[in-house]
Amino acid sequence: MSLTEPTLDQQPSYNQANAKLHLDRSSPKNHAVKWSKNAMPRMENSDGANQEVDVTIVGGGPTGLMAGFLLQNLGISVSILDAKKESLRLGGADALNARTQQYLEVAGLLHQLKPSGITCDTICTFSDGVLTSRQNDWWTSLQHVVHKNFLILGQPELERVLSHKINDGVQYDEKVTSVIEHDDKVHIMCASGRRMCSKYVIGADGAKSTVRSSIGATYTGTNPEMLWAVIDAIVDTNLEPKQEMMLFQLQGRTCVMMIPRERGRSRFYVLLDGEVTQRNAEEAIQKHIAPFWIKFKEVEWYSSFPVKERIASTFISRSGSGRVFLAGDAAHVHSFNGGQGLNAGVEDAYSLAWRLAMVLNKSHPLKQSTLNVLLRSYDTERRPTVQNIIDVAAALVRHCESDARDFVATVRRNAGYITGMGVCYKGINSPLVTTSHHGIWKAGSRCPDVELVTAPGGKNTTLYSEVAYGTWVSDDDSFLVLVRPDMYIAFAGSDVANCERSLRSWLLDQ
Numbered sequence: 001m002s003l004t005e006p007t008l009d010q011q012p013s014y015n016q017a018n019a020k021l022h023l024d025r026s027s028p029k030n031h032a033v034k035w036s037k038n039a040m041p042r043m044e045n046s047d048g049a050n051q052e053v054d055v056t057i058v059g060g061g062p063t064g065l066m067a068g069f070l071l072q073n074l075g076i077s078v079s080i081l082d083a084k085k086e087s088l089r090l091g092g093a094d095a096l097n098a099r100t101q102q103y104l105e106v107a108g109l110l111h112q113l114k115p116s117g118i119t120c121d122t123i124c125t126f127s128d129g130v131l132t133s134r135q136n137d138w139w140t141s142l143q144h145v146v147h148k149n150f151l152i153l154g155q156p157e158l159e160r161v162l163s164h165k166i167n168d169g170v171q172y173d174e175k176v177t178s179v180i181e182h183d184d185k186v187h188i189m190c191a192s193g194r195r196m197c198s199k200y201v202i203g204a205d206g207a208k209s210t211v212r213s214s215i216g217a218t219y220t221g222t223n224p225e226m227l228w229a230v231i232d233a234i235v236d237t238n239l240e241p242k243q244e245m246m247l248f249q250l251q252g253r254t255c256v257m258m259i260p261r262e263r264g265r266s267r268f269y270v271l272l273d274g275e276v277t278q279r280n281a282e283e284a285i286q287k288h289i290a291p292f293w294i295k296f297k298e299v300e301w302y303s304s305f306p307v308k309e310r311i312a313s314t315f316i317s318r319s320g321s322g323r324v325f326l327a328g329d330a331a332h333v334h335s336f337n338g339g340q341g342l343n344a345g346v347e348d349a350y351s352l353a354w355r356l357a358m359v360l361n362k363s364h365p366l367k368q369s370t371l372n373v374l375l376r377s378y379d380t381e382r383r384p385t386v387q388n389i390i391d392v393a394a395a396l397v398r399h400c401e402s403d404a405r406d407f408v409a410t411v412r413r414n415a416g417y418i419t420g421m422g423v424c425y426k427g428i429n430s431p432l433v434t435t436s437h438h439g440i441w442k443a444g445s446r447c448p449d450v451e452l453v454t455a456p457g458g459k460n461t462t463l464y465s466e467v468a469y470g471t472w473v474s475d476d477d478s479f480l481v482l483v484r485p486d487m488y489i490a491f492a493g494s495d496v497a498n499c500e501r502s503l504r505s506w507l508l509d510q
């Protein structure tokens, strides 16, 4: 068949029983993470006006940066515009889940980020000063995953590394004011007067997205009327151990959460009854932690934020057939509980970049109608997934009004979303998933990270550390496994004719 030509990056063979693949190292590994200067946006005027690129990304937060990084590595010209004056220095998200770590590994970034963070897999709960539970089984029981924990790492560090990788290519102080879509291109106008023209636009411009308004998408949901305070601080305390997430329940309510942070910091989330101020938040923390004591030596960042739960009515303009895509907070927001916001945005970027690159790189025989189906499937897959993520975060934030152990039970029930490992594109009419499975290989689910066995004497490795983002991976030793560029399985089984029929129906017969 002739997409056929999903690039078969390597031809591993595997042993189903112990889930090991045998890696043929005869072909050199294409670790696609290469920076191409040719992918830099071309400036046609020295004043920056009338710039033309393949993809304009509005918003240089984690979602926009990740999309830009992945696209540029796939040879697509990209420009990232951000309204803020400079990159984020403090605050933001603090936890990368297991799936995000896998994505970063495939993108060739994890080794650089990991040393700056700390790992954490345990939640303990205290009730009126007494330790009532300590649990992590939803992490330890994960199968075929190397990183069974959160990597606690501040959003500014992720943004710094991504920004560096794209040669500091974000153009700051560029507030996008209008987005006008035509049949064959999109025009963007900035407050500075800069004008962009590109084939596609990604709106990664956060919860108040201008891009979302421009495509007429609604942004609806619920508003649980909760205002949280958040503090990043260096503290002195006699609480031990310090490398676990801790929930503090007082008189039946669980309004304080303490999370260990890199660089010896701690993060606190506090739900206050009265006025939301830093002082009141610190006092509430001290009350909840008692009889242990805590002193705030240096507060690095304090903020407060209301919980909102919203999802855009479509993630693609023109009811799914347009050139403007929404990703990250521009497409969905929810409470911080479960730490899924940044992770969901990174997953959107991961899901979108290879699709856009496939459409823009014309080195395949696919018809435009097929490519339209490919692009539309971004909305088909991501919108229901994100709705589930919103629902999980909604359940978690409401448990703050009750027993801390209820919160942990909800974490356990929904661990698939919190770890990121349970996201599945089966059963949602995705044309990129052919209902099938073979042992641990299940179409629609994440590709298991299995051990790769090299030739005798060689050092074994793992699949995710060898695969490069943007390539299809397949193996047809005794049955066929076809893995998409975003590391979800498209097909697994011995009924190869069925796989061919299904792929052909959307690839070639559109």
Ligand SMILES: Cc1cc2nc3c(=O)[nH]c(=O)nc-3n(C[C@H](O)[C@H](O)[C@H](O)COP(=O)(O)OP(=O)(O)OC[C@H]3O[C@@H](n4cnc5c(N)ncnc54)[C@H](O)[C@@H]3O)c2cc1C
Binding pocket: 058, 059, 060, 061, 062, 063, 064, 081, 082, 083, 084, 091, 092, 093, 094, 095, 096, 155, 174, 175, 176, 177, 204, 205, 206, 207, 208, 209, 210, 230, 305, 327, 328, 329, 330, 336, 338, 339, 340, 341, 342, 343, 344, 345
């Ligand atoms: C206190 C706190 C803790 C959190 N903890 C976690 C956590 O532990 N784990 C987790 O996964 N998530 C967490 N989140 C959520 C996470 O921070 C967000 O989901 C994430 O930042 C979304 O990334 P984004 O790139 O989609 O949007 P943003 O980070 O909001 O970035 C949007 C960018 O677009 C720019 N922009 C906006 N309008 C325009 C315009 N008109 N023109 C040009 N640029 C524009 C903005 O300047 C901004 O840089 C937390 C959030 C907060 C506030």
